[in-house]
Each structure stands twice: as C-alpha cells, then as structure tokens.
Amino acid sequence: MTPAVVASVETMLEKWKSKEGKEIEVFQEFRLLTSEVISRTAFGSSYLEGEKIFDMLMKLSVIAGRNIFKAKIPIISKFWKSADEIESERIAKMIHDSVMRIVKKREERVVNGEADNFGRDFLGLLVNAYHEADQKNRLSIQDMVDECKTFYFAGQETVNSLLAWATLLLAIHTDWQDKARAEVIEVFGNQNPDSEGMAKLKTITMIINETLRLYPPISGVIREVGREVQLGKLVLPTHSEVDMRIIALHHDPYLWGDDVNLFKPERFAEGIAKATKYNAAAFMPFGLGPRSCVGMSFAITEAKTALSMILQRYTVTVSPTYVHAPAQRLTLKLQHGIQLLFHALHYDA
Numbered sequence: 372m373t374p375a376v377v378a379s380v381e382t383m384l385e386k387w388k389s390k391e392g393k394e395i396e397v398f399q400e401f402r403l404l405t406s407e408v409i410s411r412t413a414f415g416s417s418y419l420e421g422e423k424i425f426d427m428l429m430k431l432s433v434i435a436g437r438n439i440f441k442a443k444i445p446i447i448s449k450f451w452k453s454a455d456e457i458e459s460e461r462i463a464k465m466i467h468d469s470v471m472r473i474v475k476k477r478e479e480r481v482v483n484g485e486a487d488n489f490g491r492d493f494l495g496l497l498v499n500a501y502h503e504a505d506q507k508n509r510l511s512i513q514d515m516v517d518e519c520k521t522f523y524f525a526g527q528e529t530v531n532s533l534l535a536w537a538t539l540l541l542a543i544h545t546d547w548q549d550k551a552r553a554e555v556i557e558v559f560g561n562q563n564p565d566s567e568g569m570a571k572l573k574t575i576t577m578i579i580n581e582t583l584r585l586y587p588p589i590s591g592v593i594r595e596v597g598r599e600v601q602l603g604k605l606v607l608p609t610h611s612e613v614d615m616r617i618i619a620l621h622h623d624p625y626l627w628g629d630d631v632n633l634f635k636p637e638r639f640a641e642g643i644a645k646a647t648k649y650n651a652a653a654f655m656p657f658g659l660g661p662r663s664c665v666g667m668s669f670a671i672t673e674a675k676t677a678l679s680m681i682l683q684r685y686t687v688t689v690s691p692t693y694v695h696a697p698a699q700r701l702t703l704k705l706q707h708g709i710q711l712l713f714h715a716l717h718y719d720a
C-alpha cells in the first residue's frame with residue numbers, strides 16, 4: 372500500500388507548491404488526501420466513483436453529527452420529518468444508486484469476458500459476497516452500502532483527524548519537529564518512504580502515539596453488556612450499553628501523571644507497554660479486544676508516510692489566525708479548522 376499512499380501524498384504536495392509560506396487549512400487538505408487513499412484502496416480502478424460515494428457519506432456524517440444527541444418523539448417522528456432527515460434520505464438513495472452502478476459495471480465486465488473476477492479490492496470482495504451461491508452467506512445491497520459506510524468512516528475520517536492534529540502539534544513543538552525531520556532524513560534521505568524504513572521511524576511513532584493519546588480520533592467505544600455483571604459497586608444489567616470514553620482514559624492524571632495534558636512524546640520512548648505501565652486500557656485509540664480496529668497498521672503506515680514526506684520538504688508553523696476549538700463531530704475535529712504555514716526547505720527533496 373505504501374506506493375499508493377506515496378502517490379496520493381505527492382499529488383497533495385504538488386498543490387502545496389503554489390501555497391508555500393501562505394496559510395493552509397490542513398484539516399481539509401488531509402480530508403482530500405485520506406479520501407483519495409481510502410478510495411484507491413477500497414475501490415481500486417473505480418476509485419473516482421468511490422470518491423463520489425465517500426463525498427456523499429461525508430455529507431451524511433455532517434448531518435448525523437449535528438443530530439447525534441437529538442431525541443426523537445416516537446409517533447410524531449413517523450409523520451413529520453425534519454429538513455435534515457429528508458436530506459439524509461435523499462443522500463442515502465444517491466449512495467445506494469452509486470454503489471449499484473459500480474456493481475453493475477463490474478458484473479458487466481465479467482459477463483462480457485473483459486475480466487474473470489469482480490476485483491481484488493475491498494469492493495470486489497463485497498461484490499463477490501453479493502454473488503455468493505449460498506444464500507445464508509450472501510450479502511444484500513444494503514449490507515454492501517453499509518460496509519462501504521463503515522470502511523469510509525473507519526478508514527478516512529480517523530486518519531484525517533490523526534494527521535491534522537499531529538501536524539498542528541509539530542507546528543507548535545518545533546523541537547519535536549526538528550527531531551522528527553532529522554530522523555526522516557537519516558532513514559530516507561530525500562527519497563520517498565518505503566515499507567522497509569517505516570519500522571525505523573521511532574521518533575515519528577512516539578509523536579503519533581502522543582497525538583493519539585491527546586486527541587484520539589474516536590473518543591469512545593460502546594459495548595453492550597452480554598450478561599449481568601458487577602464492576603466494583605456498580606451492577607450492569609444485561610443489554611445495558613456501556614460508553615467507554617477513550618479520551619477520558621487518555622487524560623486521566625492517575626494513569627498518566629500531572630503532566631497529562633502536555634505533549635510529551637518521550638512518554639512512549641520505550642514503547643506503549645512501558646508508557647502505560649502495562650495497563651492495556653490506559654491507551655486504546657484503536658479500541659480493545661476482539662472488535663478492535665482492523666486498520667491500525669494501515670493507519671499508522673499512512674500517517675508515517677504523509678508526515679515523513681511533509682517533513683522532508685517543509686518546516687511548519689502555526690498561522691496567527693488559528694483558534695484552538697476542538698469539537699466532537701463523530702470524530703474529534705476543529706470548529707474552525709487548523710491553519711498552518713509551510714515554509715519550503717532549501718534542498719531538493
């Protein structure tokens with residue numbers, strides 16, 4: 372996957388050449404980057420259509436984000452729909468139609484003999500499951516659409532958030548920015564990152580972990596209680612939902628010390644186990660247990676690649692217009708974005 376990520380980062384950095392020294396809003400920039408990466412990975416040759424679908428999913432996520440805590444009135448909500456609900460239904464229908472169009476195209480290629488399978492990318496696997504001979508294991512269209520949604524939210528929004536916060540923290544903590552750049556130059560010189568060098572990026576890994584601790588893209592996970600259980604003085608009934616606030620664990624001074632709110636990547640110098648004093652639940656940006664994130668390595672490789680390529684070319688500082696206003700919108704975002712300045716380094720990267 373590294374060459375696909377490198378190609379997408381190169382496209383982004385090519386655009387940045389005309390903006391050197393000027394303000395760039397990185398949340399939006401990384402949104403385009405991570406959408407392209409996930410579209411290429413998930414939809415392969417159909418990635419342009421994939422991007423359109425993800426774009427619509429983005430709109431749906433914005434609507435869902437602003438309605439997440441709104442209660443519904445049971446009978447009235449059956450007959451009356453808010454503007455957001457009507458818009459969500461319209462977008463959902465468009466997404467459904469787009470997925471169907473891609474599926475049809477892939478089916479036609481097989482029928483016409485242009486291809487002997489539906490594709491080896493994520494969508495190809497879904498189309499295969501849709502054609503599964505055994506009805507019990509067959510995927511419905513709705514399942515396919517839902518899988519696309521999960522993949523998009525899981526794989527795009529999260530890395531978007533991680534990259535944006537990491538770049539902001541590097542812009543604020545220029546000592547760490549210098550250390551990270553020195554490491555990248557030592558490992559890759561001015562060449563593009565490769566998978567072999569990824570494991571050697573110790574400082575970058577520490578910075579990524581500390582970013583995920585302070586600003587976990589997913590701030591909590593929900594679990595349903597399988598059977599009644601007692602936790603200390605608390606009895607949790609069967610089927611009750613437990614909302615585990617990852618962000619609260621990551622900011623707990625009891626677990627992390629009085630400097631819990633400071634950016635100190637050195638906490639992770641000897642790895643996660645040492646940093647958490649072997650308490651697995653103290654640091655869980657990717658969740659915990661059998662349902663934890665399947666895209667963890669993908670996400671870390673993508674983040675390391677993008678950060679390395681930026682550091683090879685630019686020093687980064689915070690723009691005077693930046694306002695610190697984190698906001699929970701499904702993932703941890705910023706109300707006014709992240710405005711940074713990128714200054715070209717004077718050597719050929």
Ligand code: HEM
Nearest residue numbers: 525526529530533589592657658659662663664665666670
């Ligand atoms: C910084 C980036 C990411 C973060 C912080 C993150 C975090 C998480 C978290 C907290 C969960 C819930 C785990 C749980 O319930 O215990 C999750 C689930 C999931 N993630 Fe990620 N994720 C990231 C990137 C990705 C990427 C890049 C992909 C795919 C390419 C991905 C695919 C998934 C999927 C499919 C699930 C659902 C797993 C299931 O329900 O069994 N994630 N992720």
